[in-house]
Amino acid sequence: MKGLGNQSLFDVDPSSSELGSAPGLWALMQVPGVGSTTALKLAQAYSSWEQLAASPVDALAKVKARRVDPHLLATLAMDPCQPPTMDDDVWLVGYFDPDYPSRLQQIASAPAVLWVRGTAPTGNAAAVVGTRNPTRAGVDRIHKVVSVLVSADYGVVSGLATGVDTAAHEAALAEGGQTWAYLGSGVDLPTPRENINLADRIVSAGGGLLAEVDLGTKPSSRTLVARDRLQSGTSSLTVIGQSGIPSGTLHTARFTIEQERRLVVVAPPASEANDPAWAGNMALCDPGGCDPAILNASGHLAERIAARRPVADDVLTTADALADLLE
Missing domain, CATH: 3.40.50.450 (Rossmann fold)
Incomplete structure (x- = not known):
């Protein structure tokens, strides 16, 4: 496997990288110890699973990923998790995607990914x-x-x-x-139940349902x-x-x-x-x-x-x- 070579931490353009994609960010967060903040930092530091898996522990510490088990990362890099199958009107948007709500990107606790049914604002x-x-x-x-x-x-x-x-x-x-x-x-389980019809009408009118939690939650x-x-x-x-x-x-x-x-x-x-x-x-x-x-x-x-x-x-x-x- 190749390491970072001459590329410095945080020199990666995450909008065009494997880890910065919505599926990549979602997969990162399936690793114990990785939440939205750490996933975003890793995606800005490494362009691919291979590069991340080859990173030494001290390099991970520089992106405040001390709680991340490098052995788990290596295993994940060989076969990254994939998001579950979605209905046609459900999709996953990542922080670095152009469809991610621009104002939401500005808050300190922005989620790395959002599940969307319909459109995003x-x-x-x-x-x-x-x-x-x-x-x-x-x-x-x-x-x-x-x-x-x-x-x-x-x-x-x-x-x-x-x-x-x-x-x-x-x-x-x-x-x-x-x-x-x-x-x-x-977004597949809108609540309360009495507003399921309202949820459908929101989507039909060009709006959407959004959640940072996974389908089925x-x-x-x-x-x-x-x-x-x-x-x-x-x-x-x-x-x-x-x-x-x-x-x-x-x-x-x-x-x-x-x-x-x-x-x-x-x-x-x-x-x-x-x-x-x-x-x-x-x-x-x-x-x-x-x-x-x-x-x-x-x-x-x-x-x-x-x-x-x-x-x-x-x-x-x-x-x-x-x-x-x-x-």
């Missing part, structure tokens, strides 16, 4: 998220917000959950726009929280439609701030200002700021959130105000 996009139990006024405001987004040629990103997510997807479809759902399950609390960072990471702004406290929606708010994206929060109608269903929105809109603990933030990020007054970049009292922000 490529243009302007906004995440619209919120509670599974919105009020009637909350749903009405979501519809108005999404109408403005679609009119401005923004795609709508959400998570296919019941409540605000469903309202956002449905509104986008009704307005003739495109919408995408990031799942905490495999069932959702868990961990994967559902993890997908929240992908919603905000794909988007230039996140709209918090309606949220109580506690709420998974506030994970997405935290990720939005961490990723330095615009956090837009819908203000409740005066008649519902004291409704617990709006407590999260009220906290994020408070001119005096809010306790970072409600966003499950810690360390430096908590300090950043505590210094924001209000935490929201923009507070929407009307949908027309969003149109002004998008100009």
Whole structure:
């Protein structure tokens, strides 16, 4: 086998290399100790399986792959794993592929690969998220917000959950726009079951379902929280439609701030200002700021959130105000 020769670490163009392809990145992550971050580093350091397998242990350490067993890598290089057989409308996109969402590439925890059913978002996009139990006024405001987004040629990103997510997807479809759902399950197992038809319509309308977890994976609390960072990471702004406290929606708010994206929060109608269903929105809109603990933030990020007054970049009292922000 040939080694690196005169080629230095990180001199590889991964977009045209064997390891930098979507199947190559996926196969790398089948090796114990290799997650997205390590897979991406290996793909930037080595152009082929042969080159990687011939690498000495100290070279692997330079790409922070100390936990990777070089013997396993050598075995994998002889017969790399292949992604499972997919339906015609399901495909695998890699970090270095032109179809990978460009804004998502910019976040620190970008997945090396995404499973996609339908299309991946490529243009302007906004995440619209919120509670599974919105009020009637909350749903009405979501519809108005999404109408403005679609009119401005923004795609709508959400998570296919019941409540605000469903309202956002449905509104986008009704307005003739495109919408995408990031799942905490495999794209072949969209949940909840009552939204399977909605998932099909999203794909048929030119949008898609996306997930970083493999086909056949069932959702868990961990994967559902993890997908929240992908919603905000794909988007230039996140709209918090309606949220109580506690709420998974506030994970997405935290990720939005961490990723330095615009956090837009819908203000409740005066008649519902004291409704617990709006407590999260009220906290994020408070001119005096809010306790970072409600966003499950810690360390430096908590300090950043505590210094924001209000935490929201923009507070929407009307949908027309969003149109002004998008100009």
